[in-house]
Amino acid sequence: MPLVINTNVASLNSQRQLMNSGNALDRATERLSSGQRINSAKDDAAGLAISNRMTSQIRGLDQAIRNANDGVSLIQTAEGALQETTNILQRMRELSIQSANGIYSDADRATLDAEVQQLILELDRIAKSTSFNGQKLLDGSLGKVQLQVGSDANQTIELKVQAMDAKTLGMGSVSVDVLGAEFSLSLFSSTAGADIRDGDVLINGQSIGEFDSAATAETNTMAEFLVIMNERLSGVTASALTQLKGSQLGSGVIDNDAGQGLDITVASLNGATQTYQIRENTTSMEQLIETIGRITGGTVRAEVNDQGVLSLSNNTGATISVAAAGGLDLQSTVGMAASVGDGLSQRGQIVLTSDDDKPIKITRGNTGTLSDLHNLGFRENQGGGVIEGAGITTAAAETAWGVGDLTINGTVISNKNTDSLIGKVNAINAATNETGVTANAFSTVTIDLTRVDVGTAFAAAAGANVLTMNGVNLDFSLVTTTQGLVDAFNGASNLTGVRATLLGNSVVLESDQGAIRFATNTLADIFSGTGDAGFEGAIFNEFMADGTNVVTTVTSGFAASLVAALRVEAGIKLTSANGNPISVELGDNATAAEIGLLEANSTAGGAFGTAIASISIDTAAKAQKAIGVIDKALTTINDTRSQLGAINNRLDFTMSNLANVSEKTSASRSRIVDADFAAETAALSRAQVLQQAAQAMLAQSNARPEQVLQLLR
Incomplete structure (x- = not known):
């Protein structure tokens, strides 16, 4: 072994060992002081990634449990209010049965009805004032509530409480029967x-x-x-x-x-x-x-x-x-x-x-x-909360509505100036604040393709022979198929406001803006066949369905062939602001043809389509009807409460499962990231001993070059 002084290998080795033992000492000290085995990515890169995913899951699960608890609180608030609503309806039913008894006078029934009307107001007040965290629960504005009950996206439970106000209760449902x-x-x-x-x-x-x-x-x-x-x-x-x-x-x-x-x-x-x-x-x-x-x-x-x-x-x-x-x-x-x-x-x-x-x-x-x-x-x-009315003729559109002819959501619609379709729409919209319903006119034109040669007839309506719809020129020069005809109509729908669909052997044109108007020089070339005109009015080579003249069509030699190929309708469409059901009731002297809306009531005074807000018990006949309406309202509330109770129980199981998953995931994460104090204290003791030994050996290694001086004496 040579003796050198420029390179002290033993010292270098001791320094390296001292550094290693120092790192081990630092690592053990860090883990013991933090309690974690992984304090940075260098400790365990894969383990850090896994533990972070588990941390996200655990924190998400814990928040989901809190979310579910919030859902339970919301349900309990709503159900408590529905219990009081049930009590009110039971009292109203009791009064209705009492009023239906033949021994009472009109004055007696008026007294009973006074209490019923006050109870209706209280029922409405409960529906409008019951809230949770600032959100109204029973007035229909809540909509669908998505309870996030999982740690990942779209892990939800849907909760919906329909409107429980007097204008909605008692109306029944048409979703199944x-x-x-x-x-x-x-x-x-x-x-x-x-x-x-x-x-x-x-x-x-x-x-x-x-x-x-x-x-x-x-x-x-x-x-x-x-x-x-x-x-x-x-x-x-x-x-x-x-x-x-x-x-x-x-x-x-x-x-x-x-x-x-x-x-x-x-x-x-x-x-x-x-x-x-x-x-x-x-x-x-x-x-x-x-x-x-x-x-x-x-x-x-x-x-x-x-x-x-x-x-x-x-x-x-x-x-x-x-x-x-x-x-x-x-x-x-x-x-x-x-x-x-x-x-x-x-x-x-x-x-x-x-x-x-x-x-x-x-x-x-x-x-x-x-x-x-x-x-x-x-x-x-x-869709939900939408009613499309019956087709209405010009003569019917010009028929005024009398008091009691039309009731929407318990509010009587009356306007003696409703002498047109648009007038009827305006009369309904004038009461939107009370009904929660808006109206607009719709038009539908059905083209019978069995009477139209699509391959040649519509192509002829190009160039000089222009076919216009709602004032927009339509190009049919490339139309050779029925689907091509639909595409040609829809290509201009953003300008015409009319959409086209292929329905069996027909093309159906629909407009929610209340007007579909055609004009052309060559109607006879497009439509073939025979039939009865059956339209009113006379506009040369033009027909339309709009908010004023429901149907006006060709007469000058073309009406018969046109009517054979076309069926034109117009009417009223109602839309609920909050998506709730719409109650439409016609008076005894009104008809669907005059009103333009169909009534959805069962024969002989059944409760379907009648709301609590409309009931009265000031006569025996009205009291009999009120019993049926109240029974439907109670059924609605019972169904809603049973659904809420079922969701409440489901949330209890959900929270129990979430807590279990959170517990097991936390245990798994602990095994990855938490420090084992027994192992780490042993590592600390070992690192401390090695550190002291390395320091001693480094001192001796540094002294070894001094031995070379003995050779120089």
Whole structure:
């Protein structure tokens, strides 16, 4: 071994060992002082990444638990308010049953009704004032609440509390079982209305069949039509309700001692008839109603409306007729004539029931129009809180609304100046603050492609032969297919405000802005076929559907061919500001044709479509109706509370699971990042000893070069 003085290898080695032991001492000291095994990425890069992900998960889980607790608090607040709402409704129901008793006078019922009206105000106050963290819970403005109950995105539980105010409660729902609006029936043949072609009306995508109102047609009765519907529809069962309604007040007095009597005949859907004979003395309309219900065994339901007019109804779809016996005067006794017409009306409703509890979707098909749906009392399915009304003619649009003709969400809409479609829209919008509903006019034009040669006819409407829609020139020069025709219309939709869709054998043009106006020099070249004009007005080579003139069309030689290819409709569309259901009620003297909106009420005064805000118990008849409305309101609240309770229980399990996952993840993270004090104290002791030893050895190594001096002596 050579002796050198310039390079002291032993010293260098001791220095390195001293540095290593110093690093080990620093690491052990850091871990023991921080309690963590990983204090920086150099300690364990992969472990640091894993632990950070676990930290995010743990902190997210802990916050999710707090979120779930907030959700529980919100639910408990809402349910507490609903308990008080339930108490109010129970009291209102008690008062309604009391008022329905025949022993009370008008003054007595007025006193009872005064309390009911105060309770309605309190119910509304609770709905408008109940809040959590500044958010109103029961007025319908809350919408869907997404409770973030997980550590990652979109791990949510949805909570929704619908409006529980007086304008909403009691209205029922049409999401699963659909109850059509009333339409006119022939007393003896039970004819449903206008013709409907196969494929015009679809229920869950299935055609309901064909209806021909001609007397010799196979499907000219409601009974036969229901049979066809049920044979064609899968997952949906169709039935019917019918009502016979008088036109004037009746006394209800039958003098059976003098031989007077009343015969009520029920013709069932299978053709069988049953006649019930009323052969008892009755001294009032209330007694006659009770007698009819008892003798018919509930097959026929009798009641009077708010004006005291008698109606007879049943829920089997059977038609009802009345006849006098022993010289009884039908008009003065029951307010009805012997046959449909002046003094008597026969109404019906189609009821659709889902066989699998899935929503029922009603749409147009092929060349079907909104009128086809409305003829059967149906609306086409719209989004939540949207109602599209019935088609309305110019004559009907010019009919003024009287007091009580239309009620929306419990608010009476009345304006004697509603002599146009836009006037009716303005009348509805004038009450938006009270109803929470806005209205606008809509227009629909359906082009029957079976009467149009798309490949040549529309291409001809280019160049000099211009076809304009809402004042915009449309280019059909490259149109050779039906889809190309739709694309051509939609290519200008941002300018025209009209959208086009292909529906079976038809192109449907729709506008929510209330106007679709066409003009061209070559209508005869585009549309072929024959048919009845059936339009009003006369504008040369032009037709339109707008907010003033509902339908004005070509007459000068082109009307017949045009009408054969086109079906034009206009009407009123209602939209709820908060997406809640909309209640539409028509007065006894109003019709859907005049109002432009379909009523969604069950026959014979049922509660469907009637809100708590509209009820009164100042007459026995109104009290009877109020009971049904309140029952629906209670059902709505019970359903809502059960849903809230279910979500509350679910959140309890959610929080328990979150706490468990957080605990286990924290344990896993601890094994990665936390310092093992037993191991680290041992490492500290070892590093301290090595540090001292290295220092001693470094001192000796530094002294070794001095030995070379011995050689120089």
